Amino acid sequence: MAFKSTLFLSLILCVVSSDALNDSPVIGVLSQSTPSKKYGDAYIAASYVKFVESAGARVVPLLIDQPDSYYEKMFASLNGVLFPGGGMDDPIHSPYGKAGKIFYDLAIKSYDQRGDYFPVWGTCLGMELLVRITANEDVLASTDASEVSWPLQLTKGFKDSRLFHAAEQSVLNILSNENVTYNSHNLGLTPTNFSKSSALKSFYRVLSTNVDKNGKVFISTIEAMYYPIYGVQFHPEKNPYEWESKSINHSYDAVKVTQFFADFFVSEARKSYHSFSPGTLDKYLIYNYCPVFTDSYFEQGYFFNVSSTLREKLTY
Numbered sequence: 001m002a003f004k005s006t007l008f009l010s011l012i013l014c015v016v017s018s019d020a021l022n023d024s025p026v027i028g029v030l031s032q033s034t035p036s037k038k039y040g041d042a043y044i045a046a047s048y049v050k051f052v053e054s055a056g057a058r059v060v061p062l063l064i065d066q067p068d069s070y071y072e073k074m075f076a077s078l079n080g081v082l083f084p085g086g087g088m089d090d091p092i093h094s095p096y097g098k099a100g101k102i103f104y105d106l107a108i109k110s111y112d113q114r115g116d117y118f119p120v121w122g123t124c125l126g127m128e129l130l131v132r133i134t135a136n137e138d139v140l141a142s143t144d145a146s147e148v149s150w151p152l153q154l155t156k157g158f159k160d161s162r163l164f165h166a167a168e169q170s171v172l173n174i175l176s177n178e179n180v181t182y183n184s185h186n187l188g189l190t191p192t193n194f195s196k197s198s199a200l201k202s203f204y205r206v207l208s209t210n211v212d213k214n215g216k217v218f219i220s221t222i223e224a225m226y227y228p229i230y231g232v233q234f235h236p237e238k239n240p241y242e243w244e245s246k247s248i249n250h251s252y253d254a255v256k257v258t259q260f261f262a263d264f265f266v267s268e269a270r271k272s273y274h275s276f277s278p279g280t281l282d283k284y285l286i287y288n289y290c291p292v293f294t295d296s297y298f299e300q301g302y303f304f305n306v307s308s309t310l311r312e313k314l315t316y
Contacts, residue, residue: 022272025056026079027059029062047300055265059286079119079269082121082122083130117271119272120227122232127231142186143186143212145184146183153211161205184235190219205222206219208221244297
């Protein structure tokens with residue numbers, strides 16, 4: 001399996017390097033329901049938008065509660081999608097989960113049918129959604145990993161991954177030795193539950209683990225073996241952009257790690273050649289919305305009223 005995975009990685013790099021990259025990537029960030037309706041029906045924390053923009057991509061907010069045709073159109077137009085973190089205990093049955101599964105299924109189907117490269121990135125809740133979709137069952141366990149930053153415990157063979165194979169040694173040293181990955185979750189995927197699921201074992205490789213406050217091991221970084229699908233249980237976007245928690249590391253090294261992950265994800269999006277119809281992109285961009293200072297667990301947020309009028313405007 002190791003030889004097959006390494007060979008597959010080499011073939012991907014060879015094919016992609018032979019083509020001109022897309023230097024105008026546009027990434028969709030999936031919204032989710034707001035805990036209250038103070039600002040709107042749905043939201044995206046602004047730190048995810050800044051995370052993507054810091055690496056040279058533009059952002060389109062993806063609205064929840066839309067018809068399937070909307071998500072299919074967005075998939076054909078975008079160069080990747082990010083599933084952000086959030087506070088839901090059961091993302092799979094939410095509007096966020098429904099939309100996420102559509103993108104997940106389309107990314108796999110299009111790659112299998114025509115080699116169409118479309119990266120999917122899941123952060124915290126987003127990673128939990130990915131493993132729930134892949135396993136087709138609830139494989140998550142309770143974890144005590146809230147309000148804390150840790151180094152990663154990188155697994156054997158992590159350098160054979162797409163995510164880490166080209167990482168500078170300085171970045172790997174920071175990730176392995178410094179408290180630079182911020183965790184804020186009470187659910188996670190344990191190695192035991194991963195091993196019990198044939199669907200997960202055949203789909204993902206585990207790149208790092210961590211130990212929670214009670215000594216329970218959980219998986220903190222995954223990537224799909226044969227598709228550009230990635231998940232992290234921690235929050236790389238928070239180091240430069242969020243200040244509410246005193247446990248977030250804002251050091252130079254922590255910000256360097258954030259930039260590594262942002263650069264990698266956007267570099268994956270540059271391998272996608274989807275595009276919007278001429279003259280249509282501007283009306284979808286996040287620039288059409290103003291961030292709001294929330295004075296909450298994230299500093300700024302974008303909020304959306306998901307009305308039938310808005311659905312019609314953005315779907316057709």
